[in-house]
Each structure stands twice: as C-alpha cells, then as structure tokens.
Amino acid sequence: MKKILVTEDSAAMRGLIVSTLEAMECFEIIEAGNGFEALRTLPREKVDLVITDINMPDINGLELVNFCRSNPQYQQTPLIIISTERSERDRKKGLALGADAYLIKPFQPEELQQLVRRLLH
Amino acid sequence: MGSRQALDDFLAEAEELLEKLRQDLAQFGDEIESxxxxxxxxxxxxxxxxSIKGVAGMFGFDDIAELAHRLESLLDHLRLGKISPNGILLDLLFETIEGLGRLTRGKATDSDFTIDISAYVQRIEALISGSGSCEGVSLMALDLDPSLLNVLTEYEEHRLKFNLGQGALLLLASVAFPLDSFDTDLSELTSEFKHIGEVISTLPGAANDDPSLLAFRILLASKVPLETLAERVEFSDCQFTVIAEATTEASPECEISPGPGGEEIAAPGATEDTSLRSVSHSVRVDIGKLDILMNIVGELGLVKGSIAQVATDLTQAGQPLSRDLEKAVHALDRRLVELQKAVMDVRMVPVRQLFDKMNRVVRRMARELGKNVELSTFGADTEFDKLIAEELADPLLHIMRNSLDHGIEPSSERLAAGKPETGRIELRATQRGNHVVLDISDDGKGIDPDVLRQKGIERGLVDPAAQLTRQDLFNLLFTPGFSTRDEVSEYSGRGVGMDVVKNNISAMSGMIDIESQPGQGTRISLTLPITLAIIKALVVHIQQRDYAIPLTSVLETLLLEPGMIQTIEGQEVIELRNQTLPLLRLNQLFALDETTSTAGEFVVVVGFSDRRLGIVVDELRGQQDVVIKSLGQALSFVKGVAGAADLGNQRTVLVLDVSSLINDTLRGDGSLNV
Incomplete structure (x- = not known):
C-alpha cells in the first residue's frame, strides 16, 4: 500500500485531510503535526507522497519542500502544498522549489482525491 | 464531510482555538501596554x-469562514507591520472573536444558525484601509544565499526586514544533529537562541557527508555580539555566518498608520530601546532541570528542619538571641513554602494534552475497528505534574483500548440492545484536594461479575465457596494473566493489561477502581496525586524503626485499646464505626521478628473511600515534608515500599506504598502472612 505523509499543524484540518484520503481506501496515511515530525518520518518510512501546509511554526512547508528536493532520496517524491488564497507569493515559491501541485483552502474533498490520484496514478 | 463526528471535532477544535485566542489577546493587550x-x-x-478559517470553510460554514477570513486579514496586516498595535485594534480583535464564538456555539445546536457579520466586516475593513506599508528595507543588498530567501514565507521575510531595519545583527547558524535526537536537540538550541534574540526561520539542510546527521541552518537576529555568542558553551556546536552587521543607527522607519481614531501606543520597535528589550515570554525547560530544582527545594526543607532543631535546643539551653534565630527560621519556612509552591506550579500541565492524545487515538482506533464512538472530555484544564502526565499516557491508552475493543459493541449489537448506534466514551478529570481523579467511562456491554467469578474459579484464583463482593470480583481483573476474553485481539492483546496498568498507577502512588453494570457500561477511576516529588508524610515508629506514610492516604489515627482487636478467619480486625477494618502489622510483613507481636499502641487508618486498612504502629512521630527517592530497579520487586526518603540528620526511612498494601491485604495475598 502506498504511503502518504500529511503535514499540517491544525489537528482538525489534518483530521479532515486524513479522512478524505482514507475514504479512497488504498493508502496508508502517516500524520505529522509539524515540520520536525515530518523530518523524523521521512527517513523511517518510504513515503510515496507528501502533503504539507505552508504556514507552520519553526520549519515551514516551503522548507520541507526544499529539504525533499535537495535530498536525492526524496527528489522524486511527489509533493502537494496547501495554502490559503492570500499567500499567493508563498505558493509560487513552493512551486518554484519543486512542489508538484497546490491546493487552496478551503477545497472540496474531490479536488484533493483527484490530485492524489493523478500524482500516484 | 458532514458526519456528526467530524462536526464535533470541528466544534471542539474551534472552541479550543477561540479560547486560546482570548488568552493570547489578553497577553497581547499586556504587551501593548508594556x-x-x-x-x-x-x-x-x-x-x-x-486554522479556524480553513476548517470552517471545509465544513461549508461560510459565515464563520468569512469572519475568520477578515480577522486573519487584519492580523496579517498586523504581523507584517502594516498596522500598529493599539487599544482600538485590540477591542476589535476581542469583539470579532466573540462574534466567532457566538457563531460556533450556535452551530453546535443548529447548523443553520447564523448572525449578521457585516458590522464586524466594515470595522475591520476601515482599520485595514488606513494601513501603510513597511517595505522600505530591501533584502537585495544582503549577502544572503538566494536559496535561503526562496524558502522564507512572506511573514518570515517581513521579520527579516524588520530586524534589518532595527539594525540588528543577522546571523546564520549552521549545526548538525544526530537523526534520532535532532528534534529535542534542535528545540533546545532554538529556545536558547530565543533568549538572546529572534529565530526567524529554521531550515533543514540538504544531504551531507554523514548520513547519520541532519544539518540545519537557523536564521537569527541576535541582540548580543557575535563574540559573546561564540563563547557560550550552548552554541559551541554552531558555526555562525554574519549576514548583516549590527548598526547603531536604525534605517529610516517605515510609515505606519495608527488607523482611524487610534491613539498611537508605541509601534513595535518604534524606538531602538524597546526592540532591544523584547524577549520571548515563555521558556521551554527540560523536566530533568525541574526535578533538580524540586530536589534542592526538598533538601532545603531538611536543612531548615536541622536549623529549627538547633534553634529549639538553644532556646532550651537559655541562650541569648535564640528567639531571634527561631523567628528567622520561621520566616525562612514561609519563604520555603512559597518557593516549593512556585516550583511545583512550573511543573504543572493541564490534562488537556493527554486528552488530545487520547482523542486522536480513539478516532484512529474506532476507524480501524469499524466502530462508531464518540469521545467526550471534561475538566481538560485540571492540572497535574508533568511527570505524572507522562507516566499516565500508557496506562490511560491501555484503558481506552480496552473500552473501545471489549467495551463498546459493534453498531448492530448496540441497536439490537436498544442503545444509540454511536458508543460513548467519557474522560473526566476532577481535582479533589491533593488528588486528581480521572474517570474513564463507556456505555458498552460492561463486565458481568458472575463471569469473572466463573473465570476466577476456573483458574483457581477463587474458592467456589467464598462469598465475594462485587469489588472483590472486579479486582480479579488486576490479577496477572487474567482475561475474560478467549480470542486474541490486535489491540488489547490477551491477558496483558490491567495488572500492568495497575502496577503503573501504583508506582505513582495512585489508586485504580473498576465499577461496571452488565449491559450498561464500565467506569474506571484513577486517583492520582497532583505531584510526586514532595509529599507530606506521617512518620511512624515500629520496632525501633521509622517509616513514612504519605499523608494524603492517611484518613485518621486511633489509640489502640486492649480488647479492640478481634480475629476473623485468621485476619486481625477492629470494629470502627460499625465497619470492620482489617489490620496490618508491618513487623510481620517485613519479617522484623519471629514472634507475632501484640504490642502496638496506635492504628493508622489509610486508604480511599471504602477500601481501608489499619496499620498497627508503636508510636506516631509526627508530620514532615519528605522527598521520595526511588529504590532503583534492583529493589523494584520489594512489595509495599514506594521508595526511601531522607528525614534530615542523616536518617533515611522507607516510604510505604499504601495502595499496594491495601490491595494485597484485602485480597489476602499469601505473601503478606496476614
């Protein structure tokens, strides 16, 4: 089963993303409440897709994207960034750093599912 | 995403976020004033x-999302320095949060509930429209790696510019930590940095030569010169690169509008002086350091005891000035009590953290088990010692697993039994004096005492002829290896469990009780001390030796008079207010002498509610604060002893583990010879 790492500091938002993904019934979901947890998880689990919020304390989502893209192990791992419509600049930065796709909050569950399906075909 | 469970999750999180916002705004108000x-x-x-906006939007609560959006927008201007903090802004923030609170509470009962938010929106827009911009400082002139700039969020860029505008020393600290401990190492380093300046961003590095290390770069605005930093041992692992030197004259300040009608109250860093003094208001501390503090406080108490003794001796010897010494000792005592309380306060954490953890676990497990379960929590603000919170996590998790796995029935079974389809688990924390009581109750199928008796008989734990109370039967659950389930479950396993839970709770000087009604549910109560480190103890004397009994478990003491003791089924008991109180003689338990002594002048009644025991002692020595020290792994098998304590004057005593004494005596465990 493919593994998806969901990094999001708001527990309720994370819960929603996780239940949306779990409804697809074909992935193992790993949750991270901040950038540290994500960094700890990456080397331990073979993650097939990373979904991350941008605005997080200490290690932000952009830094996580940059970390993945500059490490050979995770260079090919698909990345989805999640942000609000306000943070357009941050979103552009994320894509420039190598994120594969973005989602703007609030989004419909189907949007997320389609994106995941496309990236993990 | 409209399920009731998800909605409840949202409401719970929104309430919590709003409460936190209220507290943070109050703090913000204090900071504006200072x-x-x-x-x-x-x-x-x-x-x-x-966060509120994001989640509300997902649920289609457009009014909450819209108002939160405006609030976020206002706060975005504030954090990016486009509007200045003042009283008017603060009032508006508070009112908007109240508006969000009304909406959220309304949705809890009726998801169509709404209020008119246009008045809030107008006021927020009015304040924003008067705002200026603070992009006067350019980052281009900086000697900054573009790859670094690329990963900064807009907010982090703003903080960088702000600090640059203030003429702060900007540094990049490079450091590498082992993979398995980087998060604690890094957060310790970060909190050290926060003492001397502002951490603008933390960047995990690219792959390096050593795969067991993870490299980080920390972008930092320092208030102390580089030489001072480099000398400090906390930072000895860091390599510093200067990005911008400190300048004495700040760059021209950006124009910030105070907003319509707003009286200007010191914009952030309006003068160099204020910016230099701004420090973080919270500090993260290793619990080990607090343990050391606590031990020192405890030992100070012992020293004070020795001084007090000297003072008394001097007074009795008729020495001049001894009165003054006694007075000083008294003052020292009062201060010590304050110090002890203050240190204790620092260690306190709300039980909320533990509840949140359980909430996640329950959600996940319920999903995996295919059960519908709702977890409600009460008293999340109840506080207890951080150490207890840590120690409690595993036992609590185990109890929750049992409830979910064995307690709550599958939906079909519940419906057939005429119960609501969704099972309920309730976590409730209440403070009672020096204890916190945690009740974990479910409305599942409960435990049938008759089944327990049957199992007990099968395993030879129960005499078929014995008259056992309900409580006796429930206590069988704590026997190692005792399980009523025949099949093995992925979650709760088999046989492993309640005995371990009980040992963990006892190790914290806690008590565990089970009450269950077949068909209606089970309630498990954990009674825990608020803190472990320092306790008040009753020191007693038995056969030339002193022992300490935690005062929290002492109910009363009695003078033992001839003829009071009766013997029922080989067990010594006394009659106390029409109830039978079993007696325990420590000299027998610890095999202090061969003969059964009938000496003993006092009975110390210990226990909680209806589970009580009388300990026979020769003498009551008095009450004293003691610091319990563990006996260590090597002696962990010793029953009935919670640890050792120093009484001062180089006297060490054993502290009795009342809870295990009670259980073993009431169960008639052979090892106790009672």
Missing part, C-alpha cells in the same frame, strides 16, 4: 485565526 511586543505571539494569533 510596549514589548513578541512577534511570535502575533504570528500565533494569526495562525489560529487561519
């Missing part, structure tokens, strides 16, 4: 508003 504003606080407030 003129020392912590950027982390404002960013935290912004992020909380952002």
């Amino acid at each position: 003129g020392e504003i912590n950027p982390d606080l404002i960013n935290g407030i912004f992020r909380d508003a952002h």
